Amino acid sequence: MKSVKLEVEGITKRFGDLVAVDNVSFKVYEGEVFTLLGPSGCGKTTTLRIISGLETPDSGRVYIGGRDVTELPPQERDVCLVFQEYAVFPHMSVFDNIAFGLKVRKVPREELTAKTMEVAEKLGLSELLGKKAGGLGLSEKQRIALARCLAVEPEILLLDEPLTLADAKIRESMRRELRRLQRELGITMIYVTHDQLEAIMLSDRIAIMNRGKLLQVGSPREIYEKPETLFVAYFIGSPTINLVEGRLTKVGEKYLLTRDDITIDVSGLAQKFAGLPELLDREIVLGIRPEDLYIAGSGSGIFEGVVEIIETAGDQLVAHVKIAKETMLRLLIPLDTEIRVGEKVVVSADAEKIHVFDKSTEKRINLEELHQRRMV
Ligand SMILES: Nc1ncnc2c1ncn2[C@@H]1O[C@H](COP(=O)(O)OP(=O)(O)OP(=O)(O)O)[C@@H](O)[C@H]1O
Ligand SMILES: [Mg+2]
Known part of the structure; x- marks a missing residue:
């Protein structure tokens, strides 16, 4: 039996009258890709922010590796969040971009350099280390943002729609790359997307959300073959059921x-x-x-x-x-x-x-x- 890396237990988050996340519970196992899937506004990002510590739930608990982290700030949680908007610092070199998280954690210079080069190598960024990040293409920027997170070796990697800005072809190859890297490093990943095809291709298990509620959790196949609700049946599959x-x-x-x-x-x-x-x-x-x-x-x-x-x-x-x-x-x-x-x-x-x-x-x-x- 695989060990539980993350447990979210009955989390609820309100913004005024709106219940953005409504009593959501799930477990994520070590080394798996777990995807939160659902339409815009269903509470995916809010759930991810609660896991990362950027947001505190009104009720419910978050456990990472068995430890209750609900009240802990992000830097004490050992998770790293990649999201598109914050991808890179354009005026900094690729090296400094990747090394950023290590620097913040005051990792000694030699170790910082070695780790940065190692991750850059894995992501095919070695040749670009001296370049300014701002002038690079989307796929490179994406890899830099990912490298910055991987460099600090978080317990859990959180990705919020990281491929939305890329065009279809780039998305496809980045998705494959991401999956390969995740397997190679054995990292636990929580991925957020509203794209059901992306979720199916990338995930070990998918959690489908709508209006703040978690509707169903299962492997892509389980969800496709046994949708528990009309919403899930309609959301998964193309052309539509x-x-x-x-x-x-x-x-x-x-x-x-x-x-x-x-x-x-x-x-x-x-x-x-x-x-x-x-x-x-x-x-x-x-x-x-x-x-x-x-x-x-x-x-x-x-x-x-x-x-x-x-x-x-x-x-x-x-x-x-x-x-x-x-x-x-x-x-x-x-x-x-x-x-x-x-x-x-x-x-x-x-x-x-x-x-x-x-x-x-x-x-x-x-x-x-x-x-x-x-x-x-
Ligand atoms: N800080 C906030 N203040 C008020 N309302 C918020 C705040 N953050 C999120 N919401 C609302 O909570 C609901 C859930 O938002 P959330 O960003 O979690 O959805 P999402 O599933 O990530 O959507 P998208 O696919 O569009 O990114 C939305 O209705 C959103 O408008
Ligand atoms: Mg979102």
Whole structure:
């Protein structure tokens, strides 16, 4: 079992009437990349600032390596925070920029030089040590900010959206670089981003936040495969998950999803619903990922509709199929699929991969658990 490096226990932070962080708890294990993910304003930065000591929570505790640091100032916490705005001191040399944290900590000159050169080497900055940081490119500045933190060997490295200013290509290579370095140094990292793709690529585990609350923590795969709420299902995955809502009823042997004046025959998903009377006459939302849908032969489908838009997305197609007045499905399908705009198609899905949510609570209905309960 890996040891707990950081524990955040029920932290709450208010700014006036606003609850920026609302009773948030999580643990971060030694050597992992833990990402706080969520839309703008959800409380990511505030959480990170509480961990770093720049902010004190109204309630709750923060433990680093088992020690309660809630009341300690940043310099006594052994964490280092990298954020974009403060990246580098432009008039200082790269060397002085990297050495800054060591200087503040009054590290002896020789050790300071050796450490600075070592970190510069790791980050590919050795050639630039004499240059002024201000004139360098974004990717270099980013590495300098990171090097300054790494040089002081913090227990935990905190990164707040460090790649937002870089363009897509640079971001990609910096992300890879960051991950490589983190593995090589075995450092514990807490990363903040609102970009779900970045979170998925970089993280061992992700914590999804919305409106100050922590909604779910898990590996990228766990979160993708078992979103606990509609919000999480919608936030993770691209193209976005399809959500089809309605009241589920059983008429004879047929399962119908009814909403206003529209009825969709979802008998093709019968295996999902069979034997679970608690699902019937209930408002539900079906969550179906675009990659789990496909064009089927007539008679073997679940949905029928008309292709409205076809887009290419890398080496695949995204087809938008209108299955009801207000309901469009997005399908992620092979590039060579032969379909045309205006064409009537039959759409099928792997029933196993469909998510079912309760419409009023917006929570996942755990069908496996319901099935198991029926069996005992
Ligand atoms: N010092 C402050 N005073 C008042 N309100 C604040 C303060 N700091 C943050 N907030 C508010 O608290 C909420 C959470 O802010 P926070 O910066 O933690 O969000 P975030 O998830 O980092 O968002 P972003 O993705 O935009 O950086 C926001 O509504 C923000 O306006
Ligand atoms: Mg922020």
